[in-house]
Structure formats: structure tokens, C-alpha cells
Amino acid sequence: MRAVFKRELRAYFQGALGFVFIAVFYFFTGYYYFTYNLLGGTADFARLFAMLFSIVLFMVPILTMRLMSEDRSARTDQILLTAPVTRAGIVWGKYLAALCVYLLAISGTLVTALVTAAFTPPDWPVYLGNVLGLVLLGGALIAMCMFLSGLTESQVIAALLGFAATLFLFLTDALSTAFREPWLKSALYYLSFSKRYQPFTYGLLELSNTAFFLSIAALFLFLCSLTLEKRQAG
Amino acid sequence: MIQVRDLVKRYGDKAALNGVSFGIGAGEVVGLLGLNGAGKSTTMNILTGYLHMDSGSVKVGGFDLLSQPLKAKAQVGYLPEQPAFYGNMRVKEYLNFICDLRGAARTRAARRLHVDDICARVGLEGMQNRLVRNLSKGYRQRVSFAQALAGDPKVLILDEPTVGLDPSQIQDIRALVRNLGKERTVLISSHILSEISELCSRVLVLKEGTLVADDSPRSLAARTRQAHKARLRVQATLEEARAALEQAPGNPKIDSLGTLEEGTTELAFTLDRGLDARVEAFKALAKAGLPLLYTYGAEPSLEDIFLHLVGRAGEEEA
Numbered sequence: 001m002r003a004v005f006k007r008e009l010r011a012y013f014q015g016a017l018g019f020v021f022i023a024v025f026y027f028f029t030g031y032y033y034f035t036y037n038l039l040g041g042t043a044d045f046a047r048l049f050a051m052l053f054s055i056v057l058f059m060v061p062i063l064t065m066r067l068m069s070e071d072r073s074a075r076t077d078q079i080l081l082t083a084p085v086t087r088a089g090i091v092w093g094k095y096l097a098a099l100c101v102y103l104l105a106i107s108g109t110l111v112t113a114l115v116t117a118a119f120t121p122p123d124w125p126v127y128l129g130n131v132l133g134l135v136l137l138g139g140a141l142i143a144m145c146m147f148l149s150g151l152t153e154s155q156v157i158a159a160l161l162g163f164a165a166t167l168f169l170f171l172t173d174a175l176s177t178a179f180r181e182p183w184l185k186s187a188l189y190y191l192s193f194s195k196r197y198q199p200f201t202y203g204l205l206e207l208s209n210t211a212f213f214l215s216i217a218a219l220f221l222f223l224c225s226l227t228l229e230k231r232q233a234g
Numbered sequence: 235m236i237q238v239r240d241l242v243k244r245y246g247d248k249a250a251l252n253g254v255s256f257g258i259g260a261g262e263v264v265g266l267l268g269l270n271g272a273g274k275s276t277t278m279n280i281l282t283g284y285l286h287m288d289s290g291s292v293k294v295g296g297f298d299l300l301s302q303p304l305k306a307k308a309q310v311g312y313l314p315e316q317p318a319f320y321g322n323m324r325v326k327e328y329l330n331f332i333c334d335l336r337g338a339a340r341t342r343a344a345r346r347l348h349v350d351d352i353c354a355r356v357g358l359e360g361m362q363n364r365l366v367r368n369l370s371k372g373y374r375q376r377v378s379f380a381q382a383l384a385g386d387p388k389v390l391i392l393d394e395p396t397v398g399l400d401p402s403q404i405q406d407i408r409a410l411v412r413n414l415g416k417e418r419t420v421l422i423s424s425h426i427l428s429e430i431s432e433l434c435s436r437v438l439v440l441k442e443g444t445l446v447a448d449d450s451p452r453s454l455a456a457r458t459r460q461a462h463k464a465r466l467r468v469q470a471t472l473e474e475a476r477a478a479l480e481q482a483p484g485n486p487k488i489d490s491l492g493t494l495e496e497g498t499t500e501l502a503f504t505l506d507r508g509l510d511a512r513v514e515a516f517k518a519l520a521k522a523g524l525p526l527l528y529t530y531g532a533e534p535s536l537e538d539i540f541l542h543l544v545g546r547a548g549e550e551e552a
Contacts, residue, residue, distance in 0.1 A: 003334030007320070014322050075318040079381070082282040083335040084308040232286045234245060 004085065004093025008067070012101050021063055025105035028055045033112040043122045046201045048112065049130040053137065053197055056106075057170055060141040061148075061162025063101060067094045068150035068224065069158040077231065087228045091221055095146060102138045109134070126203030133200020136213035137193065141166065143220035150227040169193045235260045235309075235389055235419040236281065241290035243276050243443075250276045252443040253290075258436075260388070263415035265430035266423040267540055268440035274423045275315060277440070278393050281421070282312040295388055308336065311382035315393040317374050321367030325358060325377055328366055329384060338385030352380045356410060372403035379410065390414060392422040396429060408433060427540055439543050447543045454539045464511035465491070466501045467528040468519060475499050478522035484509040498527060 012018030029052065036047045071077040080090050109131060116122045148165060149158035173195065176188035189195060196209045236258040243251040251273045258264050268274045279285040281292060283303055292299040295309035319328060329349045333339055339348035353359055356376045361369070366377055375395070382390055395411065396404045404426075411433055414420060424430050430437060431451050439447035447454060462484070468475040476488050484505035491500035505511050512529045519526045 003331060006334065007331050010327075011320065011322065074320065075314070075316060076320055078284055078312070078314050078318050079332070080335070082284050082307060082310070082312045083332075084304040084337065085335055086304065229286075232284065234243065234285050 001085070001089035001093040001096075004080070004090050005097050008094050008097030009100055011066075012097065017062070017066075018101050018104075021059060021101060022105045024059060025055065026108040028052070029106075029108035029112060033115075037112065037116065043116050043120050045109075045113070045122065045127055045130050048109070049134060049201045050198075052106070052109070052134060053194060054170065056134065056138055056141060057166040057193075058163070059105075060102070060138065061145045061159045061166060063098055064142055064145035064149050064162060065155045065159035066149070067098060067146045068227070069152050069155050072150075072231075073153040073155075077228070081228065081232060087225045090228065091146075091224045095143060095221060095224075098142045098146065099139060102142060103135065106131070106134050106138065123203065129200050129203040129205050132205065132210075133197050136200075136210060137197050140193075140213040140216035140220075143217040143224070147220040147224045147227065150224055235262075235295060236421065237291075237293040238277075238281070239291045241277070241280065241292065242288045243273075243280060243285070244288055249443050251280075251287075254440070254443070254445050255290075256438055256445060256448055258419055258421060260419055261415075261417070262436060263411070263420040263422065263434050265434035265437045266421060266440065267427065267430060267437060268423075269544065271442075272440040273443040274440055275393055276443075278312075278391050278421070278423060282310055282391055283307045284312075308385070309387055310389045310391055311384070311387035313378050313382045313390070313392040313395055315397065317378035319366045319374070319377065322365070324363055324365055325353070325369075325380075326362040328377065329353070329362075329380055332381040332384040336385035336387075348384075352383045355383060355413075356380045357406065372399055372406075375399060375403070375407065379407070383414075388418060390418050390420045392420065394424055395422065396424065396426065404429075439540060441544050451539070454543070461510045461512075462505045462507050464503050464515060465528075465530040466503050466515050466519075466526060467495065467498050468501065469498050469525040469527055472499045472501075474522070474524060475501060475519070478518050478524050479503060479515060481521065482514040482518040484514065486514075495527070 012021075029048070032048045032051045036051075037043065037045070071080060081087075113122055113124075113127050144165060145158075145162035148161040149155075151161065152158050169191070170193075172188045172192045176185050176192070179185055179188070196212050199206050199209055236256075238257070239255050241251050241254040242249070254273070254277065266274050266277065276285065280287050281294065281299075283299060283306065292306075294306040297306040297309065299306045320331075323331065326349060329352060330345065333345060333348060339345040349362070353362055356379045358373070358376050358380055361373060364373075366374065369377065375398075379395070382392070392411065396407050399407060408429060411420065411422065415433065422430070422433065434451070436450050437447065437454060438445060466475075466479075470478075472490050479486050479488050479501070482505065487504040489502040489504075491502055494500050503511050503515050505514055515529060516526055
């Protein structure tokens, strides 16, 4: 797992992807912090983190698009699957590398907290709850988009599949109002990432929401491993 | 070192491998032959753990590929038919990654020595800082060879190692395989049968997923030798030679092949099966007092053997 992790992490920064991803996050973090907090004169981070929710949804597919599809197109999966490494090791190595880049990208929020702290003490528990929510959201989305990347050889298609999936998650709230069937409403409500994420922005740490994001991540990492197994089955 | 029992692999309705069994001992260099679609790459992919088998068993270095996959895979270095690289990596970086994957030479000093040693073996000195994607095809093949050697695996599986290379590169790679074969078990597939004949002490022939031959090239030649045919060079005119050879038993058939040396005649001489054409030609010409300068027995090439085996297997099935 360590070898795969190191290679993937290095790959992000050998090209522009890692730097651009982090730069875009820093830009939007800075922009929203400036407009909501500095101009608004508030130490409340709820709006900043609520806006970052949509940025995460649309940026994660770009982060993950090459993770699995590149190995299929370049046939480097042969190198990985014939090495004495487990499938889970391969999947975790790639996942943790993407998660690391994501954590670096959202570290911009720490800068905003420190700048705020220079003027007035922020509500640290609420801030940390927000960060935890953003980490859990990103962790679940990275796993999901990484699985989608494993379904195709094309990085572009992998990104499009990721966008389609995140767009669906973005629209689940609106969709839930469009249906009358109670079971469908509750299913969409249950799947709604934004409803699961919102309590974190209020500083509420609910076990069910934490478990939801962790379960989504675990489910898609498992499916990713199954994708590799299916490829080995020919 | 490699034990394969009743290997079966199906792609949908088509059986790619149909109960293939063989064993390869330590230090053997074995060739795997077959027409396209015969199951060579499938066999190799299964032995390396890249593909799963439907049934059967594979042991590498005593480790079962199903129950102890990591230990079995650690014994094998694999050169795929199409070299696979992360193009944005440098040669040294790529080999370090493969060493990391295989858990080889963990300390920095040991790693540097190991990578330098591998590069020296495959002729990559001075290329370690080059980007893999910028290398020529021959050098990429060397990098692929180098990654197969990372971690000093006891078994090397080489899928078409010289395909697409120029003649000079082919010679280099063959010399490399010959050297590696002195200390490792090697299974090599190739379409170039002279290459297999030159490098391997044993040949496995696959046809439509079934093993149709498993023997040394010499034994296979003996099985397919056509002793009733010979090519002769006689110091005589065509008429003199023909008159003498027609006295031989077994319904002699004599065809002129022209003249390659002044004052001699080149002939194709065929008798009924069961007779040795070289012996009978010698006797008949000696009796007529005609000097026999050369006899070329019908020693089959590996191409002949291969086509004979594949063809005969086809007839038997029909």
C-alpha cells in the first residue's frame, strides 16, 4: 500500500493537477472568506463551509479521474496486480493519496480561522465540526468517484461520470420534492449529502451523519476492490 | 519451481485453456509456443496472478497461487507483452517504485546498489535519470526487463520479449535471457521459433488451449524427423547419379536441385518410409563408385516441428 500511496501522491505533483486543485480550493476559500467573513465582519464560518460543499462536489471528480482509469489505459494495472500487493492495498494506497491532496486543499480554511483568531476568537468547536464535515464529505466523494474512475479507461469519461454522480447528489434535495411516493422521498432524503453535511456547518456532530459518510467511503472502496477482482476474473 | 495442474480458463463460451498441466524445475529455460489465440498469454497471465483461473491449481516456488498469492507472486518477475509504464516517471524512479511494490532492498544504500545492479544487467547505465516516455522502444523494453528483475525473483515469465525490436536489440535481449537463464527459472513465449530453439532446453506447445507437446527441441525433432528424405551432393553428372541411386531399395524418387558446386549435382532423394535415405544413398553411390560429398538429413527446424505438431493435433481432432 505504501508504494502505491507514494507513487500516486508524487504523480499529483509531478503534473499540474495537484497544484491546480489546491490553488482552486484556496482561491474559493479566500474569496468566500473575504466576501462573507471579512466584508460581513463575522467570525461565523457556516456560510463559508456551506459554499465549499458545492466546490467539493465539482472538484473531486477532477481529483480522482485518473486514479483507476489511467492504470487501465496504460496497462499499468498489470504491474500492480502481478506484484505481491493485495487489491485492498492498491485501492487504499490510491485513496489515501487523493485524500492527502484533498486535505492539503481544504487546509486553506485553517488559514481563514487563524486570520479570524487574530481579530476575535472563533468558535473553535464549531469550526472543527465544519472541518470534520468537509473531511468526511470529501472522503466519501473521493471513494465514490474513484470507483467510477475504475469503470472506464478514459479519464474524461471518468470525470464526466463523477460530475454526473455529484450533480445527482447536489439535486437530490430538489428531486425529493418532485416525487409523491413517501418511500422515494425518504430514500432521496436519506441519500442527500447536503442534508447530512448541513449539521456539521452548525457545529453539530451527529453520529448517524458521520457513520453515513464513513459507510459511503467504505462501500465504494470495497466496490473499487471488486472492480479489480472482476478484471482479474477476465 | 512452477507446478500447473488441470488449468482451465474460459472467456464466455470459449475455453482459452482446457486442462493444461505441466511442471518446470529450478533453472530450466522453457519456451511456450502456440498460434495466436492458443492460450500462451492467458497461461502467463494466470501464472503471474494477473488473471484468475476458473479451475485447476498453480504453485510457484512451492506457494499456491490461490491460498498464498502474495508469496507466490513474490517469486515471479513478469515482462508483459506490451511494456506498461507510468510515462511521467524517470527510469530510476520507476524501478524504485517497483522495488517498493515488491518490498525489495529496503534501506537506501541497498536500494541504490540493487537498482544500479539491475540497470547494469540490462544495459541501462547512464539512462537512470531519463523519462521513460522519452526512451526508444529498445530501451523501454530494457526498462521492462529491469522491472521484472526487481527483487531478484526466482522465476521470470517473459511474454514475447523481443517483439518489435530491431535485430541488434533482439541479439542483446537474447544474450540477456541466456544469462538470466543460468540462475533463474525462465518461461518465455515467442513467435520467433529460432529464438525458442536457441534459448530453451524444453518446449511446451499449446493448441487451442490444450498442451499438445512438452519435450526438448531435440526430442521433438526426433519425433518429427523424416529419415526417408535426404538432400545429396554427388560428384557426378545428373544421369550418373540418377542411374546409381535408382538401384537403391524402397522406390527411390530422385529430383534434381541443380548445381551449387562445379562438377557436382544436388539431388533430393526420397525413399519409402522406414528406410534411412542417407544410408541407402551412400550404399548405392559407393557401389557405383561415385563420391558422395554431402548428405543433409531432413532435420526439421522448430518451425517444421511446430507446424507438424499443430497440424497433426488438428488431424487427430478431426
